[in-house]
Amino acid sequence: MESHQTPEPAAVHTIEFGALRRNLAGALYEPGVPAYDELATPWNLAVQTSPAAVVEAAHAEDVVECVKFAAANGLPVAVQATGHGIASEMDGALLIHTRALDSFVLDVDKRTARIGAGVTWKTVLSACAGVGLTGLSGSAPGVSVAGYTSGGGIGPMARTFGAASDRVRSVEVVTGDGELHQVTAQSDPELFWGLRGGKGSLGIITGMEFELLDLPVIYAGALFFDAFHVENVLRTWAQWCPTLPGAATTSVAMMQLPPLPGIPEPLAGKFTIAVRYVYIGIADDDAIWLSPMRSAGSLLMDAVGPMPSSMIGMVHSDPEDPLPAAEGHTLLADFPLAAATTLLEVAGPDSSSPQLMVEIRQFGGALAQEPTVPSALCHRDALFGLYTVGVGPPPELPAFRAHAGDLMTNMSPWAYGGSFPNFSAGSGAAGFTGNYTPTVLGKLTALAKHFDPSNVFRLGQVPGR
Numbered sequence: 508m509e510s511h512q513t514p515e516p517a518a519v520h521t522i523e524f525g526a527l528r529r530n531l532a533g534a535l536y537e538p539g540v541p542a543y544d545e546l547a548t549p550w551n552l553a554v555q556t557s558p559a560a561v562v563e564a565a566h567a568e569d570v571v572e573c574v575k576f577a578a579a580n581g582l583p584v585a586v587q588a589t590g591h592g593i594a595s596e597m598d599g600a601l602l603i604h605t606r607a608l609d610s611f612v613l614d615v616d617k618r619t620a621r622i623g624a625g626v627t628w629k630t631v632l633s634a635c636a637g638v639g640l641t642g643l644s645g646s647a648p649g650v651s652v653a654g655y656t657s658g659g660g661i662g663p664m665a666r667t668f669g670a671a672s673d674r675v676r677s678v679e680v681v682t683g684d685g686e687l688h689q690v691t692a693q694s695d696p697e698l699f700w701g702l703r704g705g706k707g708s709l710g711i712i713t714g715m716e717f718e719l720l721d722l723p724v725i726y727a728g729a730l731f732f733d734a735f736h737v738e739n740v741l742r743t744w745a746q747w748c749p750t751l752p753g754a755a756t757t758s759v760a761m762m763q764l765p766p767l768p769g770i771p772e773p774l775a776g777k778f779t780i781a782v783r784y785v786y787i788g789i790a791d792d793d794a795i796w797l798s799p800m801r802s803a804g805s806l807l808m809d810a811v812g813p814m815p816s817s818m819i820g821m822v823h824s825d826p827e828d829p830l831p832a833a834e835g836h837t838l839l840a841d842f843p844l845a846a847a848t849t850l851l852e853v854a855g856p857d858s859s860s861p862q863l864m865v866e867i868r869q870f871g872g873a874l875a876q877e878p879t880v881p882s883a884l885c886h887r888d889a890l891f892g893l894y895t896v897g898v899g900p901p902p903e904l905p906a907f908r909a910h911a912g913d914l915m916t917n918m919s920p921w922a923y924g925g926s927f928p929n930f931s932a933g934s935g936a937a938g939f940t941g942n943y944t945p946t947v948l949g950k951l952t953a954l955a956k957h958f959d960p961s962n963v964f965r966l967g968q969v970p971g972r
Contacts (some may be wrong), residue, residue, distance in 0.1 A: 524560050527576040533565035533607060546604045547597075549590035553831035553904055558585065558602035565607055567679060567687055567713040574711070575685035577601045578961035584683075585966050586711045588625050588651035590829070592658075592932050600966060605651075608713055615640065619676065621716040624653040629820070636817035639723035643671040645929070646823035653715050658706040658928035659884040663727070663785045663822050666756040666872030668720065670887075672703035673878040679714035683959025687713075692880045701954045704884030706928035706942070708951055709958055720816075726793035727785040727822050728811035734778040734856040736804025737761060741855075743803040744782060744867075745847040753872035754788030755796055758823075760866040761854060773807040778856040783822050784811055832863075833897045833904040835911030836930035838889035838923035842867055846921045853914045854895075861906050863898045865914070867891055883951060885943045889923040894930055 528535040536543040537560045546561045559582060564570050577584045583600045588608075608623035611630060615638050620631055628644035631652060635641050645655050645662040660671025668674075678690045680702060688710075690699050701709045732740050744759045751757065759782050766776035773779075782800045786793040797811060814821065839846070852858060854865040868891065875887050895914065897907025915922075931938040940948060955964070 522559055522580055522582065527562075527572060530572045530576075531562060531565070531569050533563045533569045536561045536563070547602060548829070549587065550829045551590075551832050552829050553833065553901055556597045556602070558597045558600045561602045561604055563604045563607055564713075567608070567681065570603055570605075570681045570711050570713055571685055571687050573601055573603050574681055574683060574963060577963045578683070578685060581961075582963070583966045584711070584963045586624075586707065588654060589627060589649060591647070591650045592654050592707075592929075597966060603711060605653075605711075605713065610714070613638075613640075618719045618721060619716055620719055622652050622714065624651060624711075624713050624715075626652050628652055628655065632817040632819070635719060636815055639721060640719040641722045641816035641819070642717065642719050643668055643674060644819060645671075646820070647825040647827075648820040649827050652717075653712040654707070655929060656715065656717065657702060657704075657712055659704045659882075661870070661874065661927055661929065663758075663783065663819055664725075664756050664787065665870060665874045666751075666753055667785075667787050669873040669876065669878065670704075670882075670884055671717070672882050672884055673880075674718040675703055675715060676718065677716045678702045678712055680710040680712050682710040683955070683961060683963045686958075697954060698958070700881055701883050701951055703882035704928065705951055705954075706939070708939075708955055708964060710964070722787065722816045724813055725785055725787055725816045725819065726811070726813055727819060728814065729784070729808075729822060729824070730782040730797075730800055730806060730811060731774060731808040732780050732782075732804045733807055734780075737778070737780045737856050738851055740780050740782065740800070740803045741847045741851060742844055743799060745842050745844055747799050748842065748869045751796060751869070752788065754792075755784065755786045756869065756872070757785075758783045758866055758868040760864050761856075761860075761862075762864045763860075763862070771808065779807060785819070785822055830898055831901055831904065833907035833911070834930070834932075835893075835895040835908070835915065836926050837893050837915050837918070838886055838925050838927065839867075839891040839893055839918065839921045840889065840923040841921050842869075842891045843921070846918065849917050849920075850914075853910075853917050861897055861899075861903070861910055862895050864894075864896045866894045866896075868894065883943070883947055884928075885947050886923065886925040886927065889925065891921075891923075892927065892930065893918060 547556045585597045585600045586603045588605045605624035608625040610623040612621040628648040656671045692699050761780050764770050854860040895911040926941045928942045
């Protein structure tokens with residue numbers, strides 16, 4: 508009689524990291540040690556990560572070693588500096604942490620900065636404050652310059668100065684073939700094109716040089732109104748935006764901030780609406796342009812006025828500490844009164860919206876103009892962006908995502924049909940595709956195949972490889 512035995516389970520292939528560890532100047536951590544947990548944790552605490560190992564790179568050559576090792580062993584590669592861009596689980600990946608790549612050289616005469624991948628905008632703005640310069644940071648200066656700029660970088664002065672990626676002069680990057688490149692518009696125009704807006708799809712940026720602005724002071728901040736005035740403020744804002752010059756950039760946000768330490772008492776535990784405003788133009792015109800919004804209702808707080816450009820993070824006052832969140836984003840072709848009415852119905856004070864914040868940002872102006880040196884950043888002619896954030900323990904996150912989906916559906920009559928990379932990190936391959944036109948996505952895919960033959964950067968990047 509033939510004997511039937513249950514086959515032994517296939518052996519799990521375990522990667523041995525000893526050879527890589529010996530070739531590194533930095534440290535390599537595997538699961539089970541505190542440093543692994545610290546470095547593998549992203550800013551969004553709702554994202555659970557489980558990389559095979561984490562390398563804290565000491566210099567660009569460590570990144571080269573990691574990419575070559577990953578390619579040889581079939582591992583995907585991920586990267587983080589502050590963790591704001593991490594939105595996938597990274598199961599089995601080799602995670603490269605770049606916080607130690609913190610070199611920073613400020614050239615006041617040339618008005619440029621050269622930074623390592625671990626440098627944040629907060630560091631740049633602080634260094635520039637004493638010399639009257641500034642950079643095109645985002646609403647949250649705690650993020651890394653390299654990660655933010657690789658996604659285009661569309662911040663609180665975008666209508667006046669365009670995208671941060673348009674100011675880049677050179678990029679140091681390790682591509683998927685394990686090569687370290689110094690890239691400029693002259694040395695490799697195709698790769699330079701893709702690194703500015705391609706959001707990490709073509710390599711790991713280890714350094715960057717970019718132009719600064721001679722701008723010591725801005726007129727900026729936020730106006731806050733209570734729930735009673737939300738409808739009038741939002742409708743006034745919708746009519747006011749088209750009148751603004753390119754010297755002004757604005758956004759409006761309906762917020763439900765919890766009663767926690769650090770949140771101003773007039774805003775804590777209440778439904779409020781904030782009008783954000785940054786003006787860089789003719790002196791004394793700053794308040795004139797803002798006056799229609801100041802008179803849109805009784806103010807809870809008026810925090811708009813002259814401030815050092817280094818304090819631009821105060822305009823949005825985004826949270827700095829890690830928290831669990833669910834985000835949603837889409838671009839809008841317009842934001843007329845009918846759109847404001849719909850937004851109020853789905854996300855206003857009488858809607859039972861669970862979101863911490865629902866924001867509309869105005870674009871256009873300088874952002875809509877194609878730069879002298881082309882880049883992969885798409886959808887520059889979108890006039891507005893819709894962005895949602897829900898914050899709470901993981902069991903509550905599906906409700907935030909469902910509400911955001913309903914909101915996007917209701918706002919579809921004014922949809923542009925796309926997204927910006929830095930706002931869509933949590934939406935996977937479909938979200939990445941939505942960041943680009945078919946032509947640009949095809950070009951990025953071709954470049955990725957050329958520079959990353961082993962597809963080590965396959966997590967959440969160019970799909971269809």
